[in-house]
Amino acid sequence: MSPSSSWSSWLDGIMGGRSSRSSQEYDPILGSYRSRSSSGTYTSRSTTTSAPSPPPSRSNSFAGSFPSLVREITPVLCVVATEAQRIASGKVPAPLAGVRVLEVDLSAMVGGTVFRGMFEERMKSVIDHAEASDGKVILFIDEMHRLVGAGDYMGRHDATNMLKPALARGRIRCLGATTHDEYRKHVEADPALERRFQKVDVGEPSTKPTIAILQGLKQGYQDHYGLEIRDAAIDAAVHLADRYITGRRFPDKAIDLIDEACSASNIEETREKIVSPDHIAQDDLLSICVVGSSFLSSQGCSFLFLGLTGVGKTELAKALAEQLFDSDKMLLRFDMTEYASPGSVTRLIGAPPSFYGYHNGGQLTEKVRRRPYSVVLFDEVEKAHDCVLNVFLQILDDGVLTDGQGRSVDFKNTVIVMTSNLGAKHLTSGMAEKNTMESARNLAMEEVRTYFKPELLNRFNEIVVFEPLSYNQLKEVVKIQIKSVVARVASKGISHVLSDDVLDVVLSESYNPMYGARPIRRWMEKYMVTIISKMLIQGEANEGSTILVDAADDKKGLKYEVVKKEIMVDA
Incomplete structure (x- = not known):
C-alpha cells in the first residue's frame, strides 16, 4: 500500500469512515425543531459581525461564526444526522448543496500519539482536508469541549489553538455539540474560541413533537417486534413519560418507554388474563380511600400524623408503601431528632460548592433520586430545626427540591408522611375521660x-x-403479633398451637394504654419468642414437633409443652 493510500485510510477513520456513524444509523427527528433550521442557517451564512473578516485572497462565501449546538440531554446527534440527510437529498439552501458532514473522532486522533508533533500533524491534516474542499465539507465535533486540552503540550498546542486560526480565516465550516455545563466550563472560558462559534440552544421537544417523532419510529418497532403499535399507545407513552419519568428528557424517555413496552408485550398479555376487574376495583378503591384524589396532583400528596407513641403512625406509613408501591421497603424513613441543628440542612440536600462533602449528595435528595416512587417518612418532625422545616415548604408546595449541586429532585411521585407527638398529653386526658375526646x-x-x-x-x-388504642383494638394487635410468631415457627417446620386463653394473658400482662402497641411486641419477644428459640437451640423441639402453648395456672404467664413427631419403624 502506498503512503498516500495509507494516509487516506487513516483520514477516513478520523472523518466519516469506520469511526464515524452514517446519518442513516440515527433515528429521524420529525418534530418542528427550531434548532435544526437554525443550524442550517448558520452553516450557510456568508459572514457575521462576531468573527474577523477573511484575508482578501480567500473567498468570503462561508466565513463567520459557526454553530455550536448546546443541549442538556436531547438528541443533538439526531439533529445533525437529519441535517445531513436533508443535505444529501438536496432539501437545503444553495450554499449547502453538495456539502458533506463529516464527524471528527477526537479519541482516534489522540490515540497512538506517542511522540511530540504527531497529534499536531493529524490535526493539521484534518484542517487541510476541510480547507481543500472549498467549503464542501462541514466538520462535526461531538463533545466539542474535549477540544480544550486535546493533544496539549505545556498548554500551547491543544486542538483549539490549531483550529481557531482556520475558523478565523473562514476557510472551514465546523459544527460542534456539547452540554450547557461543559460549554460554560470549557468554551466560555476561552473567549477567542467562544466567538468563533454561534451558540444554538437545542431545547427539549414538547409532547406534540415527541408524538410526531414516535409516529415516525413506529414502523421500525412494529417490524422488529412483529406487533401493532396503536396511536393511543403512543399518546399514552408520551403523556405517562411526561408525568412519571422526571429525570430524563423527551423524546428519549418516550422512545425507551415504547421500546420496553414492546419487548414486554407477551408478559403484559399474560397479566391481562390474570387480573380481573374485581382486583382493579379494589386497587382503585384503596387508592381513593387511603391516599385520596390528591395523589394525582402535580405536587404529590402529604400527611401529618399526630398521636401518642405506639398508636400505629409508622405502621400506617409502612402499609402505604406496601399497598402503593408493592413493598414496605419503599419506605424512606428519616428520624428528625438527628436533624436538630442548623447545619442539618446540608445533610439532607447536600453541601454547597467548595464545602466538604459536596460530591456526596444529600441523604434525602439522593435516596429520592434513586427511588422516586416511595413513601418518605419524617418521624418526630417537631424535633427538627426550623431551617429543616423551611426546606419542607418547597417539597410540599412545588413537589421539587434543589440539592446542593443545583439539580432538581422530583418529589411528585412520592407520598410525604410526617409524624409528631405534639398534643399527646391532651389525647391522654381524653382517654382518661377528663375531657371528651373531641x-x-x-x-x-x-x-x-x-x-x-x-x-x-x-x-x-x-x-x-390518631386516638389512643382501645382495649379491643389492642386485642386485634395481639392477634396479629401471634400470627407473626406462628409463621416464624412454621418456617422451621414446627407446629405452634395456642389456646384461647393465651391472647388474654398476653394482653393483660403487656397492656399499657400510655404506650400503645409497642409493649405487646416487647412482651412477646421476651416471653414467647425467646423461650421457643431456647427450645430449638437445646434440641427440645425440632422439625416435625408441635409446641402447645397455654395460660399458666395463675393466668400470669404462659406454659409450654412439646409433642415430638413419632417415627414409625418397620419390623
Whole structure:
C-alpha cells in the first residue's frame, strides 16, 4: 500500500469512515425543531459581525461564526444526522448543496500519539482536508469541549489553538455539540474560541413533537417486534413519560418507554388474563380511600400524623408503601431528632460548592433520586430545626427540591408522611375521660398550630389525629403479633398451637394504654419468642414437633409443652 493510500485510510477513520456513524444509523427527528433550521442557517451564512473578516485572497462565501449546538440531554446527534440527510437529498439552501458532514473522532486522533508533533500533524491534516474542499465539507465535533486540552503540550498546542486560526480565516465550516455545563466550563472560558462559534440552544421537544417523532419510529418497532403499535399507545407513552419519568428528557424517555413496552408485550398479555376487574376495583378503591384524589396532583400528596407513641403512625406509613408501591421497603424513613441543628440542612440536600462533602449528595435528595416512587417518612418532625422545616415548604408546595449541586429532585411521585407527638398529653386526658375526646383533639390541634408555622400546616393534604388504642383494638394487635410468631415457627417446620386463653394473658400482662402497641411486641419477644428459640437451640423441639402453648395456672404467664413427631419403624 502506498503512503498516500495509507494516509487516506487513516483520514477516513478520523472523518466519516469506520469511526464515524452514517446519518442513516440515527433515528429521524420529525418534530418542528427550531434548532435544526437554525443550524442550517448558520452553516450557510456568508459572514457575521462576531468573527474577523477573511484575508482578501480567500473567498468570503462561508466565513463567520459557526454553530455550536448546546443541549442538556436531547438528541443533538439526531439533529445533525437529519441535517445531513436533508443535505444529501438536496432539501437545503444553495450554499449547502453538495456539502458533506463529516464527524471528527477526537479519541482516534489522540490515540497512538506517542511522540511530540504527531497529534499536531493529524490535526493539521484534518484542517487541510476541510480547507481543500472549498467549503464542501462541514466538520462535526461531538463533545466539542474535549477540544480544550486535546493533544496539549505545556498548554500551547491543544486542538483549539490549531483550529481557531482556520475558523478565523473562514476557510472551514465546523459544527460542534456539547452540554450547557461543559460549554460554560470549557468554551466560555476561552473567549477567542467562544466567538468563533454561534451558540444554538437545542431545547427539549414538547409532547406534540415527541408524538410526531414516535409516529415516525413506529414502523421500525412494529417490524422488529412483529406487533401493532396503536396511536393511543403512543399518546399514552408520551403523556405517562411526561408525568412519571422526571429525570430524563423527551423524546428519549418516550422512545425507551415504547421500546420496553414492546419487548414486554407477551408478559403484559399474560397479566391481562390474570387480573380481573374485581382486583382493579379494589386497587382503585384503596387508592381513593387511603391516599385520596390528591395523589394525582402535580405536587404529590402529604400527611401529618399526630398521636401518642405506639398508636400505629409508622405502621400506617409502612402499609402505604406496601399497598402503593408493592413493598414496605419503599419506605424512606428519616428520624428528625438527628436533624436538630442548623447545619442539618446540608445533610439532607447536600453541601454547597467548595464545602466538604459536596460530591456526596444529600441523604434525602439522593435516596429520592434513586427511588422516586416511595413513601418518605419524617418521624418526630417537631424535633427538627426550623431551617429543616423551611426546606419542607418547597417539597410540599412545588413537589421539587434543589440539592446542593443545583439539580432538581422530583418529589411528585412520592407520598410525604410526617409524624409528631405534639398534643399527646391532651389525647391522654381524653382517654382518661377528663375531657371528651373531641375537646382533646381540639386542644391537640391548638398546640400543633402554635408550634408549626401556618404556611407549613397549610401545605398538608390532610392532618390525621390518631386516638389512643382501645382495649379491643389492642386485642386485634395481639392477634396479629401471634400470627407473626406462628409463621416464624412454621418456617422451621414446627407446629405452634395456642389456646384461647393465651391472647388474654398476653394482653393483660403487656397492656399499657400510655404506650400503645409497642409493649405487646416487647412482651412477646421476651416471653414467647425467646423461650421457643431456647427450645430449638437445646434440641427440645425440632422439625416435625408441635409446641402447645397455654395460660399458666395463675393466668400470669404462659406454659409450654412439646409433642415430638413419632417415627414409625418397620419390623
